[in-house]
Amino acid sequence: MIDGVGLEFIGRAVEFRKELIKYTTKLGFKFKYVWNEKRYIHAICEESHCDWFIKAKRNLVNDHFVVDKANLIHQCVRNLVMQQTSRLVPNIIGDLVLSNVNSNPTISGKDIVREMKQSYAIDIDYWKAWRAVESVRNKVFGSYDESYDHLRWYCEAIQRTNPSNFVLLGKNNVTHHFERLFIAFKACIEGFKSCRPMLFLNGTFMKGHAKGTMLSATAKDGDNGLFPVVFAIVSAENTRNWV
Numbered sequence: 001m002i003d004g005v006g007l008e009f010i011g012r013a014v015e016f017r018k019e020l021i022k023y024t025t026k027l028g029f030k031f032k033y034v035w036n037e038k039r040y041i042h043a044i045c046e047e048s049h050c051d052w053f054i055k056a057k058r059n060l061v062n063d064h065f066v067v068d069k070a071n072l073i074h075q076c077v078r079n080l081v082m083q084q085t086s087r088l089v090p091n092i093i094g095d096l097v098l099s100n101v102n103s104n105p106t107i108s109g110k111d112i113v114r115e116m117k118q119s120y121a122i123d124i125d126y127w128k129a130w131r132a133v134e135s136v137r138n139k140v141f142g143s144y145d146e147s148y149d150h151l152r153w154y155c156e157a158i159q160r161t162n163p164s165n166f167v168l169l170g171k172n173n174v175t176h177h178f179e180r181l182f183i184a185f186k187a188c189i190e191g192f193k194s195c196r197p198m199l200f201l202n203g204t205f206m207k208g209h210a211k212g213t214m215l216s217a218t219a220k221d222g223d224n225g226l227f228p229v230v231f232a233i234v235s236a237e238n239t240r241n242w243v
Contacts, residue, residue: 002054004072009056009065013038016056016065021087022095025120029074041065047076088124093132094139096120101136109133144209148178155181162186178210180241184230192229195219199229203237213237 002023009015017036020043024031029052035042038058045052054070094101097112104111109130116122116129141147155167164186170179199217206212215232234241 002067002070002072005067005070007067008059008062012058012063012065013041013056016041016067018092018095020054021092025088025092025096025122027074028121029076045074045076050074050076052076088122088128090128090131090135093124093128094136097132098136098140101133102140105137105141107133148210151178151181158183158185180232180234182230182232188227188229191221191227192219195221195227195229201242206233213241215241 002019009019011018020031020041029050030046031043031052032046033041033043040055040057042055043053044050051071052074054067054072056065056067058064059066093112093116097107097115100112100115101107109126112129112133113124113126116124151169155169158165158167162185166182166184166186166189168180168182170181171177172179196219199219201215201217203213203215206214213234213236215234215237216228217230219227219229221227232241
């Protein structure tokens with residue numbers, strides 16, 4: 001948050017512009033650049049009667065961008081109707097809603113559209129909101145590709161901690177893409193011996209980026225409680241994947 005003279009930005013002019021847009025969006029006013037270059041930026045409020053301004057320049061010693069002069073007091077009234085949306089690219093929107101995604105990783109683009117309207121009086125389109133959410137998810141939780149790549153480590157860890165666990169990670173022999181994952185923990189296999197001799201098979205669609213289906217085999221214990229025995233992640237629910 002920009003709070004006065006002396007504030008430094010390691011990311012130089014690019015980071016300063018980004019923080020300036022976030023700062024003005026949160027306060028609800030419009031600004032314009034008087035000077036906008038890599039070494040020097042001067043911005044003022046768009047209202048002609050307002051004395052708000054900020055100047056920042058590159059520090060030649062450490063190469064940071066430093067707020068050199070500023071008057072952060074507005075004489076104009078906060079504008080809750082005419083916000084600048086052209087500068088709100090997905091990565092900036094993502095920074096504004098970072099806490100929302102942290103607290104609710106499954107938040108949707110529609111939720112972000114609603115949040116921007118309620119909190120900042122800004123109308124953004126759905127696809128810009130969706131790209132912002134995806135950007136934040138990748139930053140906080142990692143991308144889907146990275147998560148699937150971690151499956152090799154996960155399977156090795158399962159078998160290393162208990163060699164009696166059964167794990168099967170399948171891939172396409174041509175493309176080397178993920179195809180299926182089957183896991184049966186030794187504790188679950190042993191626990192099934194004390195359950196009723198019947199398995200309930202079920203499959204549910206996965207709605208994430210990679211799609212696919214989760215298959216599960218569940219038993220019932222002596223108290224009629226559900227007891228998970230095995231589960232699998234596959235590309236589709238079919239006879240080949242069940243067998």
